[in-house]
Amino acid sequence: MAPEGAPLDEVSFSDFLDDYFAECDEHLIGVRRLLLSxxxxxxxxxxxxxxxxxxxRHFHSLKGISxxxxxxxxxxxxxxxxxxxxxxxxxGAALTREGLDALFAGTQTLEQVIAARRGGVPxxxxxxxxxxxxxxxxxxxxxxxxxPERAAADHPGTGGARRWQITFTxxxxxxxxxxxxxxxxxxxxxxxxxxxxxxxxTAEGTIAFDFVFAGELDEASAAAWPQDGxxxxxxxxxxxxxxxxxxxxxxxxxxxESTSSAGALAPSHVVRVDLTRLDDLMRNVGDLVISRARLxxxxxxxxxxxxxxxxxxxxxxxxxxxxxxxxxxxxxMRVRLVPVGEIFRRMPFVVRDLARETGKRVRLELQxxxxxxxxxxxxxxxxxxxxxxxxxxxxxxxxSEERIAAGKRPEGTIVLSAATAGDxxxxxxxxxxxxxxxxxxxxxxxxxxxxxxxxxPDAAALLGLICSPGFSTRDRSxxxxxxxxxxxxxxxxxxxxxxAMAMETEPGSGTKFIIDLPVTLSITDALIAxxxxxxxxxxxxxxxxxxxxxxxxxxxxxRIEMIPYRGAALPVVRLSRLLGxxxxxxDRLHLFVVGSGGSAxxxxxxxxxGQREVxxxxxxxxxxxxDGISGATDLGDGHVVLILDPAVxxxxxxxxxxxxxxxxxxxx
Amino acid sequence: MTSATVGAGLGSYILFNVTGTTYALPSxxxxxxxxxxxxxxxxxxxxFVDGVVFSRGQVVPVINLRARFGFDRAPYDLKTRLVVVRSxxxxxxxxxxxxxxxxxxxxxxxxxxxxxxxxMSGRYVEGVASLGDxxxxxxxxxxxxxxADPLPADPAA
Numbered sequence: 001m002a003p004e005g006a007p008l009d010e011v012s013f014s015d016f017l018d019d020y021f022a023e024c025d026e027h028l029i030g031v032r033r034l035l036l037s038x039x040x041x042x043x044x045x046x047x048x049x050x051x052x053x054x055x056x057r058h059f060h061s062l063k064g065i066s067x068x069x070x071x072x073x074x075x076x077x078x079x080x081x082x083x084x085x086x087x088x089x090x091x092g093a094a095l096t097r098e099g100l101d102a103l104f105a106g107t108q109t110l111e112q113v114i115a116a117r118r119g120g121v122p123x124x125x126x127x128x129x130x131x132x133x134x135x136x137x138x139x140x141x142x143x144x145x146x147x148p149e150r151a152a153a154d155h156p157g158t159g160g161a162r163r164w165q166i167t168f169t170x171x172x173x174x175x176x177x178x179x180x181x182x183x184x185x186x187x188x189x190x191x192x193x194x195x196x197x198x199x200x201x202t203a204e205g206t207i208a209f210d211f212v213f214a215g216e217l218d219e220a221s222a223a224a225w226p227q228d229g230x231x232x233x234x235x236x237x238x239x240x241x242x243x244x245x246x247x248x249x250x251x252x253x254x255x256x257e258s259t260s261s262a263g264a265l266a267p268s269h270v271v272r273v274d275l276t277r278l279d280d281l282m283r284n285v286g287d288l289v290i291s292r293a294r295l296x297x298x299x300x301x302x303x304x305x306x307x308x309x310x311x312x313x314x315x316x317x318x319x320x321x322x323x324x325x326x327x328x329x330x331x332x333m334r335v336r337l338v339p340v341g342e343i344f345r346r347m348p349f350v351v352r353d354l355a356r357e358t359g360k361r362v363r364l365e366l367q368x369x370x371x372x373x374x375x376x377x378x379x380x381x382x383x384x385x386x387x388x389x390x391x392x393x394x395x396x397x398x399x400s401e402e403r404i405a406a407g408k409r410p411e412g413t414i415v416l417s418a419a420t421a422g423d424x425x426x427x428x429x430x431x432x433x434x435x436x437x438x439x440x441x442x443x444x445x446x447x448x449x450x451x452x453x454x455x456x457p458d459a460a461a462l463l464g465l466i467c468s469p470g471f472s473t474r475d476r477s478x479x480x481x482x483x484x485x486x487x488x489x490x491x492x493x494x495x496x497x498x499x500a501m502a503m504e505t506e507p508g509s510g511t512k513f514i515i516d517l518p519v520t521l522s523i524t525d526a527l528i529a530x531x532x533x534x535x536x537x538x539x540x541x542x543x544x545x546x547x548x549x550x551x552x553x554x555x556x557x558x559r560i561e562m563i564p565y566r567g568a569a570l571p572v573v574r575l576s577r578l579l580g581x582x583x584x585x586x587d588r589l590h591l592f593v594v595g596s597g598g599s600a601x602x603x604x605x606x607x608x609x610g611q612r613e614v615x616x617x618x619x620x621x622x623x624x625x626x627d628g629i630s631g632a633t634d635l636g637d638g639h640v641v642l643i644l645d646p647a648v649x650x651x652x653x654x655x656x657x658x659x660x661x662x663x664x665x666x667x668x
Numbered sequence: 669m670t671s672a673t674v675g676a677g678l679g680s681y682i683l684f685n686v687t688g689t690t691y692a693l694p695s696x697x698x699x700x701x702x703x704x705x706x707x708x709x710x711x712x713x714x715x716f717v718d719g720v721v722f723s724r725g726q727v728v729p730v731i732n733l734r735a736r737f738g739f740d741r742a743p744y745d746l747k748t749r750l751v752v753v754r755s756x757x758x759x760x761x762x763x764x765x766x767x768x769x770x771x772x773x774x775x776x777x778x779x780x781x782x783x784x785x786x787x788m789s790g791r792y793v794e795g796v797a798s799l800g801d802x803x804x805x806x807x808x809x810x811x812x813x814x815x816a817d818p819l820p821a822d823p824a825a
Contacts, residue, residue: 534709579711617727621758623717623813624710624729632708632720632727640708640720640727 017118020069022272024114027058029342031107032349034058038100039352049089056085057198062110064200074113077126080133081106087137099136104353106133163195163235166211171229179228181209188213275375278336285329286615290634292318292325293612297637326613336376340418340425341369343382347389347416354393361400361410362393367417373425377497377517381427384490388429388513389416391487396433396511406508408432424541430512436505441465460654463503467491500647526614526643528635529590529605531574532581535641536605537614537633538592542646544600545593546608551586563602565593572602573653575644578628594646601650616643627652679774683804684751684767686733691764692773692797692806693753701767702750718763723752730761736812737792755809762812771804773797778806 034055063078088095109129116123168184188194192215200208222232295318303311344366355362397412404410415430438457445452445465453461465471469488494501499517526537554561554572562569576583589604614633619625630645681692707719707730716735720727730750734741747766752759778795794808
């Protein structure tokens with residue numbers, strides 16, 4: 001974030017650390033992806049070179065940035081990993097299973113070190129893993145030419161030329177003069193060969209590029225180079241004095257104009273923004289929306305008193321403000337959206353580890369990684385998705401033997417997909433495993449002391465049981481089933497994000513978890529309804545249809561009221577009864593139709609008074625966190641209007657039909 | 669309104685009245701006080717919760733102290749106040765009959781509540797102090813805010 005050349009102390013160190021962690025995340029994600037693709041290279045002579053190059057670069061950067069913020073164990077470990085990668089790249093070592101495992105384990109420890117630094121807890125020891133990497137490095141190199149010799153042999157053409165260490169430090173002034181890293185690169189290439197090139201972050205927090213150049217420098221022209229931010233030092237006879245790579249890496253993915261202290265290898269034209277700043281912006285927009293609503297109300301009063309000619313211009317302006325506000329709001333929301341792939345990319349790593357641990361064969365398919373979702377949601381969905389994927393491997397997928405015996409392919413498949421539908425992002429985790437054993441779930445639920453409804457439970461009821469606190473189908477010591485957290489935690493996370501979870505399962509053929517999440521939180525379009533003298537907001541996304549009905553059309557079926565709807569009967573619940581509100585006699589009601597198919601439900605209110613864009617405020621305190629209410633909003637008068645969650649209301653009704661007639665209110 | 673909390677050290681309390689009894693909370697726990705406008709009822713919330721209000725952009729639950737202590741509710745009037753307190757990261761409004769005083773009570777003046785004083789609000793009283801001819805009941809905020817508490821004198825619970 002620091003402008004080029006700015007001293008480090010101009011930026012607060014904690015900001016800087018945030019950048020560091022974000023940068024680490026990017027590199028570690030890259031490393032994981034690359035390691036997985038390396039698996040296919042085991043034992044082969046010709047290892048996929050670009051993969052090694054990329055891996056090397058990631059570790060190199062991790063080393064550099066960790067050193068800069070003085071996370072020494074991370075620096076040291078990244079250095080070891082880089083060493084091994086260098087040996088692999090130069091052909092000094094072959095990639096063995098042990099080597100790959102050491103890379104995986106090293107990466108894992110590196111993650112733990114960085115996570116520990118982030119969490120402010122003591123850093124784990126890296127000694128064991130550093131030794132392990134040292135051993136595979138020694139084993140790989142034995143009996144072959146040593147890495148440096150081989151490296152030198154790779155560059156026969158440069159054997160005789162003089163070597164120079166060239167450092168280029170870009171600055172805004174140089175960029176303005178057209179001197180960029182590409183300029184330097186061209187200049188060097190025309191005079192000789194670039195043996196190595198690597199960016200690094202300097203102690204001042206700026207970026208610099210190190211080149212190892214082999215060739216003859218023309219002293220006259222080289223004398224002017226320091227003005228272009230270039231430093232030249234001759235190198236004594238040694239093969240590759242830098243930590244840098246022994247041959248050119250093309251392309252370096254660097255745009256000198258957009259380099260920043262922490263963005264050495266980040267894609268260009270990307271600004272990293274602290275999420276809290278976006279939250280502040282979003283709150284400001286929220287306040288604007290409320291002010292706009294107040295203006296609307298004032299305007300409505302004025303319109304009654306003045307001639308149209310006097311207020312029409314104001315009203316036109318108000319409409320324009322509306323449109324501009326919406327654009328602004330959407331713009332900020334788009335900034336907050338990130339591809340769901342951020343979650344997905346970690347999953348192959350998890351599946352691979354767990355499959356090896358459990359001795360199962362599992363293939364993971366990722367779909368819809370580009371689907372965008374709010375950053376806030378992404379961060380909170382990481383653990384639930386991780387948990388479901390772990391569950392799919394450890395509980396869903398059978399062993400190869402079991403699968404073969406069942407006439408299936410020996411390799412199980414887990415499909416992790418994401419797709420957008422309107423304001424909802426649907427994430428699905430599907431496996432082709434054994435399915436949920438309803439009898440086992442019921443037995444376990446009984447053992448755990450949960451109340452189980454009589455009869456064969458459907459998928460929704462099964463999911464309800466599995467998600468009950470205290471339920472777990474395996475031993476608590478089963479690592480994969482999740483470190484003391486169960487499905488109840490997954491459900492709590494989804495609920496907290498105003499999401500919904502469903503399950504489909506078929507014995508013998510698999511299980512699918514479906515999580516629907518709002519694309520973004522904060523502001524939503526809502527229908528405003530009156531019931532029992534109170535005002536409520538209902539998110540428009542949840543409403544399929546709005547109808548006006550006559551009370552006379554309601555049919556009483558046992559304790560439930562129904563109404564004919566599209567050739568079937570739609571159960572209707574009166575909101576005033578569901579919430580225990582006073583009911584005023586009336587002939588006609590407005591009806592929201594929510595849900596679909598068998599779970600469709602009509603929620604009857606006295607009347608719908610309008611449609612509004614509302615700012616959603618969270619209701620956090622346990623005293624007032626109530627099923628069926630997802631938040632609160634302010635329609636401009638400072639009065640709290642509760643936002644209903646129709647999906648939860650419908651579910652409450654299915655599970656506790658008695659509540660329809662109960663007088664809600666007192667004493668829970 | 670919070671000026672008295674600024675620099676409030678140990679022994680600074682805010683006083684308020686509920687059914688004619690004077691109660692006190694450490695002023696360090698009190699964020700500010702508000703007039704009560706309208707409170708939105710929350711269906712299915714505990715019986716001693718009157719609802720929610722917006723306070724400085726936040727949705728804040730309102731505990732009716734009369735109901736919490738097991739007394740009958742009284743209609744809100746011009747003297748009714750919302751004492752907004754903060755405890756363990758939660759922000760909550762306590763609805764009281766009236767409130768306006770800050771006093772300093774030296775630690776030595778606070779006695780443990782004796783049995784005779786333990787009326788309906790007894791379980792929420794932490795100490796008793798006499799200030800001139802007045803008796804002040806010092807409340808235990810955490811117990812008032814606790815959710816898991818069985819509700820005394822509430823047959824519905």
